[in-house]
Amino acid sequence: MNCCVAGLQWGDEGKGKVVDILAEKSDLVVRFNGGANAGHTILIGDQRFALHLMPSGAVRTGCQCVIANGVVVDPAVLIEEIGGLKDRNISIDGRLFISENAHVVLDYHKLEDRLREEALGKNKIGTTARGIGPCYCDKVGRSYAVRMADLRNPEALKEKLRKIVSYKNKLFSALYNADPLRTEEVYEKCLSYRQALEPFIANTTQLLFEAIQSGKNILFEGAQGALLDLDHGTFPYVTSSNASALGLGPGSGVPACHVHSFIGVVKAYMTRVGSGPFPAEQDNEIGQRIREKGHEYGTTTGRPRRCGWFDAVAVAYTVRLGGITEVAMMHLDTLAGLDEVNICRAYRIRGREVNFFPGNQDDLASAECIYETLPGWHEDLSKIQRPEDLPANVIRYIQTAESLIGAPITMIGVGPKRSQVIYRKPV
Numbered sequence: 001m002n003c004c005v006a007g008l009q010w011g012d013e014g015k016g017k018v019v020d021i022l023a024e025k026s027d028l029v030v031r032f033n034g035g036a037n038a039g040h041t042i043l044i045g046d047q048r049f050a051l052h053l054m055p056s057g058a059v060r061t062g063c064q065c066v067i068a069n070g071v072v073v074d075p076a077v078l079i080e081e082i083g084g085l086k087d088r089n090i091s092i093d094g095r096l097f098i099s100e101n102a103h104v105v106l107d108y109h110k111l112e113d114r115l116r117e118e119a120l121g122k123n124k125i126g127t128t129a130r131g132i133g134p135c136y137c138d139k140v141g142r143s144y145a146v147r148m149a150d151l152r153n154p155e156a157l158k159e160k161l162r163k164i165v166s167y168k169n170k171l172f173s174a175l176y177n178a179d180p181l182r183t184e185e186v187y188e189k190c191l192s193y194r195q196a197l198e199p200f201i202a203n204t205t206q207l208l209f210e211a212i213q214s215g216k217n218i219l220f221e222g223a224q225g226a227l228l229d230l231d232h233g234t235f236p237y238v239t240s241s242n243a244s245a246l247g248l249g250p251g252s253g254v255p256a257c258h259v260h261s262f263i264g265v266v267k268a269y270m271t272r273v274g275s276g277p278f279p280a281e282q283d284n285e286i287g288q289r290i291r292e293k294g295h296e297y298g299t300t301t302g303r304p305r306r307c308g309w310f311d312a313v314a315v316a317y318t319v320r321l322g323g324i325t326e327v328a329m330m331h332l333d334t335l336a337g338l339d340e341v342n343i344c345r346a347y348r349i350r351g352r353e354v355n356f357f358p359g360n361q362d363d364l365a366s367a368e369c370i371y372e373t374l375p376g377w378h379e380d381l382s383k384i385q386r387p388e389d390l391p392a393n394v395i396r397y398i399q400t401a402e403s404l405i406g407a408p409i410t411m412i413g414v415g416p417k418r419s420q421v422i423y424r425k426p427v
């Protein structure tokens with residue numbers, strides 16, 4: 001049984017927690033998109049893990065971890081993450097596989113990310129500054145790209161870096177008046193990356209074919225969320241990969257027909273970090289309250305997340321986009337304490353009621369939400385284990401959301417811990 005977990009909003013839905021739960025019954029956990037812009041949190045007892053590049057299955061020592069070809073790998077972050085896990089007695093030796101075709105994020109990508117954002121001023125995307133966009137640009141441009149396989153061949157890599165650094169220096173100097181980079185410095189770092197990561201570089205496409213053939217359970221872990229998808233999200237305020245479940249095929253080499261269930265993760269409200277349209281945003285006391293109660297500060301950058309009501313128009317769209325078969329709704333506990341709660345059921349765009357997510361970004365920017373208002377709940381949900389023990393107003397909220405998004409909500413999050421999930425059907 002193969003399964004994919006993907007975010008249905010603008011990221012940070014709680015994918016790390018859901019993957020960690022499902023990883024118990026998985027043989028392999030596979031990251032297929034994004035890079036160290038991701039921050040996936042797992043809470044086991046009092047231990048908190050925030051993973052950026054390692055698949056969230058890493059904390060389960062029986063799981064093999066695959067960083068597939070679609071990921072852009074920042075070796076410095078990955079090496080630190082491996083070390084951090086080792087410090088907590090979690091060894092990944094022999095169970096981490098990094099695709100030889102995955103592209104490498106180097107310092108000049110991070111520099112370019114920062115310089116480009118600074119130059120954009122108020123039009124900036126609000127990236128995580130992890131070099132993601134520049135690295136994917138090099139991948140698409142081909143001639144100046146470095147892949148994990150290149151780390152294996154230092155002599156050829158040195159030549160390649162000479163060409164790349166010379167090109168980048170001309171570019172950065174002309175566009176941003178930046179100081180020149182030194183090839184030797186970039187190269188020396190690559191040698192240290194090689195030393196630490198070479199044992200893990202593998203043909204992950206073949207590895208996954210074989211895993212499928214032998215009937216292993218594979219769990220695919222999406223990063224970011226469908227509204228940040230490069231092709232289908234709120235462009236240009238998106239990330240540079242296919243961050244919906246659609247990215248699974250190109251990002252791993254496994255066609256979607258091998259995947260039996262697609263679990264979409266949402267929060268019971270919306271959040272967004274960085275710029276871009278957000279029709280249901282509550283830039284007011286409600287948003288502030290959600291942010292503080294839900295600890296809505298970025299796992300990767302620490303930035304405060306923008307908060308708003310659950311947008312069922314947007315999520316109905318991403319459910320369809322990802323072929324989502326079931327939904328895990330997190331943070332129901334965070335909404336407790338409000339007399340009334342709202343769900344956006346339609347938009348008003350240029351005076352007309354619209355119940356689908358607009359493709360036109362100007363329409364989205366001008367969309368006003370039409371809300372379904374429901375009674376809130378004041379009970380503490382954090383210790384509830386069975387669906388029948390949920391307060392009636394919570395059930396009503398879930399059922400309303402379910403009917404608007406067109407997919408069953410099968411898992412309910414009532415706290416950050418592994419154990420704080422209520423199952424409405426067996427996993």
Ligand code: GDP
Binds near residue numbers: 007017294331415
């Ligand atoms: P991811 O990027 O999708 O893995 O999500 P993040 O880890 O960036 O952000 C989700 C945050 O919500 C983390 O701090 C989680 O520990 C926390 N979390 C997950 N599920 C729940 C839940 O049901 N209730 C509460 N209160 N916190 C949750």
Ligand code: IMO
Binds near residue numbers: 127222238240
């Ligand atoms: P996880 O996997 C939330 C956002 C950034 C910015 C935009 C582009 O933890 O859900 P980038 O650095 O990718 O070029 O930034 O995408 N973003 C995320 N927001 N969660 C994430 O990952 C994100 N990864 C990128 O804030 O708006």
Ligand code: MG
Binds near residue numbers: 013
């Ligand atoms: Mg996150």
